[in-house]
Structure formats: structure tokens, C-alpha cells
Amino acid sequence: MSAPERAPGTYTAADVRERITPRRARELVARALESGFSPADDAPRSNIAAGEGHLLLMPSTIGAWTGVKVASVAPGNPDRGLPRIQATYLLLDTATLSTAAIIDGVSLTALRTPAVSAVAVDRLAAPDASRLVVFGNGPQAIEHAIAMADVRALTSVRLVGRSAARVEAACAELRERGVDASPGTAADVAEADVVVCATSAQHPLFDGALVRDGACVVAMGSHEPDRRELDEQLMGRSLVVVEDVAAAMREAGDVIQAVDAGVLDASALVGIDALVRGEVARASDRPNVFKGTGMSWQDLAVAIGVVED
Structure with missing residues (x-):
């Protein structure tokens, strides 16, 4: 799980689905737990009122990687033709906290759960x-x-x-x-x-x-x-x-x-x-x-x- 030397990339939902199959997602979750990571070390998610809804902030660190998902929940969005829940994931190198990637967060949620x-x-x-x-x-x-x-x-x-x-x-x-x-x-x-x-x-x-x-x-x-x-x-x-x-x-x-x-x-x-x-x-x-x-x-x-x- 070492961070590669690369410029920050942007990954859409289609990119995520192309790169991560359900089986691969399961293997990645199991690998994190097998590595010695303890879920007890995770910070509780923060729920912050914003606009007509709220934001969920979900940070975590596993070895060489740190990341945070910012999810927005806007109950009135369906009436506007927009998703009720939207999310973006920011992936960082733990050592430097430099941005490694910006990833569609909704597709990550659909896979990881x-x-x-x-x-x-x-x-x-x-x-x-x-x-x-x-x-x-x-x-x-x-x-x-x-x-x-x-x-x-x-x-x-x-x-x-x-x-x-x-x-x-x-x-x-x-x-x-x-x-x-x-x-x-x-x-x-x-x-x-x-x-x-x-x-x-x-x-x-x-x-x-x-x-x-x-x-x-x-x-x-x-x-x-x-x-x-x-x-x-x-x-x-x-x-x-x-x-x-x-x-x-x-x-x-x-x-x-x-x-x-x-x-x-x-x-x-x-x-x-x-x-x-x-x-x-x-x-x-x-x-x-x-x-x-x-x-x-x-x-x-x-x-x-x-x-x-």
C-alpha cells in the first residue's frame, strides 16, 4: 500500500467501476484488515449543517494513504432533478499530505458497502x-x-x-x-x-x-x-x-x-x-x-x- 509518485488524477464513476470489480473491492477491504489496521482507530464521521441539508466528513488513514470523503445530503434535490446524496473522495499521501487523486465518492460507497x-x-x-x-x-x-x-x-x-x-x-x-x-x-x-x-x-x-x-x-x-x-x-x-x-x-x-x-x-x-x-x-x-x-x-x-x- 505504498503511495505512487504520480500527478494527482481525477477518477469518474465510470473509471472506478472499470478499475474495481465487486471481488476486487472485497479483496481490498480484507487486505486492509489483514494488514493490522484497526477500525477502532477511525475518527467518527462528522455531520455538519450546510445549505438546505448537511455534509458528512469521513477521514481515515491506512498506512501510506490518507483520505476523506465529503458527502452532501440535500433532501430537496430530487425535486430539482438532482441526486439526494453526492460525494467526492480526496486521496492523499500520508507522509506529505499531498493530493494523489480526486475520486467519485458515490461509486466508492456503492462498492465498499x-x-x-x-x-x-x-x-x-x-x-x-x-x-x-x-x-x-x-x-x-x-x-x-x-x-x-x-x-x-x-x-x-x-x-x-x-x-x-x-x-x-x-x-x-x-x-x-x-x-x-x-x-x-x-x-x-x-x-x-x-x-x-x-x-x-x-x-x-x-x-x-x-x-x-x-x-x-x-x-x-x-x-x-x-x-x-x-x-x-x-x-x-x-x-x-x-x-x-x-x-x-x-x-x-x-x-x-x-x-x-x-x-x-x-x-x-x-x-x-x-x-x-x-x-x-x-x-x-x-x-x-x-x-x-x-x-x-x-x-x-x-x-x-x-x-x-
Whole structure:
């Protein structure tokens, strides 16, 4: 991960997609964790009011590289024909803090989030896991299905959402990209080996009692203390892996509400870095949950790959 001697470059979303496949993104995330980097060293993201919305500032350093993502959230933009969320990534050489690259931040986010989930699933799902259920029908639901298909040989992919038309459209896109997906229901969780929750839900999406022992559940959509995708019944009986314990206790409603209910002990939470280094193994006698909220180091890990030859 040494910084190359080159003039600062600008990388568009198309450039990022050309250089970084979902598999490469997963490998970059895993490499960062295997290198000894600890997510606990990441600075908390800053939320700053600006204009008619707010800015998110997400800085991080991994070895020879430092970077910051500046994301803007403007709720009124869709009415103007503009994206609600926009982002730019500034990649710097750590030693000199010289600019190495300016990278489209939205494409980094689209890649790194499912990549982190895939790193966790590759270690938490059974080796022969083949049945996937995804809650959601937006870009992250689609990209997560693609990422899951790259770490397990899937024989069944079901998408669950509130709009039948949007679910079918998402299934059609997945089929075009080589993943045979079809609409499903929350009851499909009972037979699933892997469940992915990619929604902005405020309340649990399904009855946690349906999840079989040994199954793997990813919750990456809701990331506010008062919102959650998983119920405390599931959280309380599972091995729970998070990106970082402190970050989870600040932002992850699934974790916070289960701890507050007295069914989950915060000291039992496992960091994803320990999972990647093999210090913790998947459970077969209870469910395995990965709860992600998104952290600054993940963007940096993938941004490094954009500029590497």
C-alpha cells in the first residue's frame, strides 16, 4: 500500500467501476484488515449543517494513504432533478499530505458497502450456504446480491420488498447480471442460509425466531439509534459481529436497542478485524449476525485500489 509518485488524477464513476470489480473491492477491504489496521482507530464521521441539508466528513488513514470523503445530503434535490446524496473522495499521501487523486465518492460507497458485507459473510456463512434472501430492492440490495453470489454458490436468491414492481425490476437487473433472482416473502427467511437487510426500515423486517442456527444475517441499511432491521430476539441469541464496537454503540439501532433491552451484552460484540484475522470463528449452534453502519476506512481501502496499477 505504498503511495505512487504520480500527478494527482481525477477518477469518474465510470473509471472506478472499470478499475474495481465487486471481488476486487472485497479483496481490498480484507487486505486492509489483514494488514493490522484497526477500525477502532477511525475518527467518527462528522455531520455538519450546510445549505438546505448537511455534509458528512469521513477521514481515515491506512498506512501510506490518507483520505476523506465529503458527502452532501440535500433532501430537496430530487425535486430539482438532482441526486439526494453526492460525494467526492480526496486521496492523499500520508507522509506529505499531498493530493494523489480526486475520486467519485458515490461509486466508492456503492462498492465498499457490499464488499464489507461480503468479507463478513465469507467468514460467517456455512461453506455450503446456497439460499439467499435479500430485503430491499434498491442499488444496495442489488449490489449485495451480486457480492454474495461471489462468495457462495447460490441456488436460490429471493428479494423481498414493499413494491412488487420494484422487486421485479431489481430481479430482472440481477438476472441480466448473471444472478437468477425471484420475488420472495419474509417467510423465506426460515429456509435461508444467508439473509441480507438493505433497507431504511425503522422496525424489524421479520421474526428473528425464523432464522436457523448457523445461518448468517447481514443488516446494513438502517444506521441510526432509533431504527433497526433486526429484532432483539435474534440479536440476543446470535454471534454478533460489528465493524467497531464503539461505532456500533453510537449508530447501530439493532445493537443499541438489543443492549438496552438486556438481551445482548456489549462486551460480547466481535469486531470484524478479529473475524478476518481468524481470532473468532462462525457459530454453528446459533445464528451469525453482521451489523454494519459504514465507516471511513472502507472508502479509503477501495480508493487505494483505484490508483494502484
